[in-house]
Amino acid sequence: MLPTSLDGPLLGDAVVDELRAIAMAHGITRTGVASAEVMLRARVEIVRRRDAGLHDGMQFTYKNPERSTDPGQAVRGARTVFVGARPYLLAEPDTSTVPADGVAARVARYAWTDHYGPLREGLWAVAHRLRADGWKAVAYADDNSMVDREIAHRAGLGWFGKNANLLLDGAGSFFVLGSVVTDAPLPVVAEPAGDGCGTCRRCIDGCPTGAIVADGVIDAGRCLAWLLQKPGMFPRAFRRAVGDRIYGCDECQDVCPPTVRLGVKRAAGEAPAGVPVEPFIDALAMLEATDDEVLARWGRWYLSDRDPRWHRRNALIVLGNSGGLPGGARPSDADGARVTGALARYLAHDDSVLRCHAVWAARMLGRDDLLPDTDVDADVRAELSAPL
Numbered sequence: 001m002l003p004t005s006l007d008g009p010l011l012g013d014a015v016v017d018e019l020r021a022i023a024m025a026h027g028i029t030r031t032g033v034a035s036a037e038v039m040l041r042a043r044v045e046i047v048r049r050r051d052a053g054l055h056d057g058m059q060f061t062y063k064n065p066e067r068s069t070d071p072g073q074a075v076r077g078a079r080t081v082f083v084g085a086r087p088y089l090l091a092e093p094d095t096s097t098v099p100a101d102g103v104a105a106r107v108a109r110y111a112w113t114d115h116y117g118p119l120r121e122g123l124w125a126v127a128h129r130l131r132a133d134g135w136k137a138v139a140y141a142d143d144n145s146m147v148d149r150e151i152a153h154r155a156g157l158g159w160f161g162k163n164a165n166l167l168l169d170g171a172g173s174f175f176v177l178g179s180v181v182t183d184a185p186l187p188v189v190a191e192p193a194g195d196g197c198g199t200c201r202r203c204i205d206g207c208p209t210g211a212i213v214a215d216g217v218i219d220a221g222r223c224l225a226w227l228l229q230k231p232g233m234f235p236r237a238f239r240r241a242v243g244d245r246i247y248g249c250d251e252c253q254d255v256c257p258p259t260v261r262l263g264v265k266r267a268a269g270e271a272p273a274g275v276p277v278e279p280f281i282d283a284l285a286m287l288e289a290t291d292d293e294v295l296a297r298w299g300r301w302y303l304s305d306r307d308p309r310w311h312r313r314n315a316l317i318v319l320g321n322s323g324g325l326p327g328g329a330r331p332s333d334a335d336g337a338r339v340t341g342a343l344a345r346y347l348a349h350d351d352s353v354l355r356c357h358a359v360w361a362a363r364m365l366g367r368d369d370l371l372p373d374t375d376v377d378a379d380v381r382a383e384l385s386a387p388l
């Protein structure tokens with residue numbers, strides 16, 4: 001039974017142990033407790049980066065920094081925040097879901113399957129335990145109301161890597177983060193973890209687009225993870241750098257020694273039986289699918305307005321890159337029926353943004369024979385003659 005006095009002394013460590021055990025039962029392997037004070041550093045950084053244009057139109061926590069950096073606005077009278085990290089590194093399944101005549105498109109590790117659902121479930125189990133004793137408690141994970149890395153850092157879960165991710169001591173960064181904001185006076189862990197990057201700068205040098213513009217600072221306008229989510233035309237300058245990525249980007253973590261050494265080599269887990277795990281999908285299958293099919297299979301990816309246009313735009317870029325660029329997958333046959341069919345369909349699409357990307361893909365694959373001489377849309381006309 002938890003103590004129930006709002007004005008009483010700090011709750012004991014046994015309470016945190018019980019909450020930790022609840023979280024652990026949901027796969028949340030690292031936990032900590034932070035004070036619920038305003039996250040001033042994050043607030044200042046968000047505003048500074050927004051003013052410098054580094055957010056490239058992103059909303060998320062940037063929309064209302066006053067709110068996203070103040071746990072007290074999430075739960076009135078908030079005193080503490082119970083923070084949890086859930087590992088998302090999974091072993092690659094033995095069998096590929098991409099057929100021989102398909103085009104393999106890479107999905108970032110955090111999206112191979114749904115990791116936020118189980119994380120939220122675990123955090124809500126913690127919140128309900130606190131509520132059962134009369135405390136207020138609300139769970140947040142990847143929500144615009146809370147800057148997850150900053151609160152996890154404050155709770156001592158890890159350090160800010162130069163790649164901007166929170167690296168957990170002895171485990172690397174392949175973790176999703178979330179928290180339970182509460183008015184319960186839980187005992188706080190006051191010591192954030194020290195820096196573990198030292199002189200390393202592999203992520204900065206390894207980023208395919210030079211998006212890490214200073215230690216821990218990402219220019220979203222260059223970051224593939226954001227550009228693949230963002231609506232509209234994909235900047236031509238970065239399309240080759242996309243390679244075979246269709247959603248998300250892991251490059252700055254895949255080159256990170258602590259993450260690879262401690263996470264990838266030691267701790268890749270298995271997904272529970274029956275849970276689909278998709279490290280690669282068939283870009284052609286996505287281009288052939290109806291809107292409903294796209295949303296049913298890949299609707300859990302965060303893409304602007306959950307609009308299947310952006311799934312297809314990304315699939316066309318992967319198709320264009322699939323002729324054998326470094327990191328790109330090779331279609332079984334660029335002149336084959338499925339590739340030709342997809343290009344022909346999207347070159348005639350009524351959406352001019354998709355036509356633009358289809359023109360680019362056809363030109364990249366040397367299928368100029370499929371291109372129209374001109375187009376009613378000025379952007380498509382520009383795409384027909386732009387340097388590749």
Ligand code: B12
Pocket residue numbers: 041042043045046049058060061062108109110141142143144145146147148149150160161162163164165166167173174175176177178215216217218220223225226229247248249250252
């Ligand atoms: C917006 C967002 C993005 C944007 C921008 C990311 C960015 N780095 O700015 C985009 C779409 C690009 C993105 C990409 C990814 N994201 Co994201 N994203 C978010 C979101 C919604 C908000 C982040 C935010 O508020 N940033 C504001 C800035 C100011 O905070 P910050 O980047 O953490 O910066 C801090 C440090 O710079 C630090 N700092 C200050 N001074 C200094 C100085 C030094 C030297 C250093 C090192 C640090 C440092 O203080 C800052 C403030 O706290 C969070 C979820 C959430 N609600 O918090 C997820 C989140 C950060 N993303 C997450 C993930 C998994 C990813 C990807 C790995 C997904 C992928 N594979 O594609 C990539 C990683 C890209 C990268 N290198 O950051 C996880 C991170 C988990 C972790 N272990 O860190 C989060 C926490 C989601 C979650 N709940 O699990 N993301």
Ligand code: SF4
Pocket residue numbers: 163206207208209210211212218222223224225249250251252253
């Ligand atoms: S996610 Fe990819 S593009 Fe973005 S900073 Fe990391 S390596 Fe660069």
Ligand code: SF4
Pocket residue numbers: 161162163164196197198199200201202203204252255256257258259
């Ligand atoms: S690659 Fe090196 S510098 Fe970058 S986050 Fe990892 S340890 Fe830090």
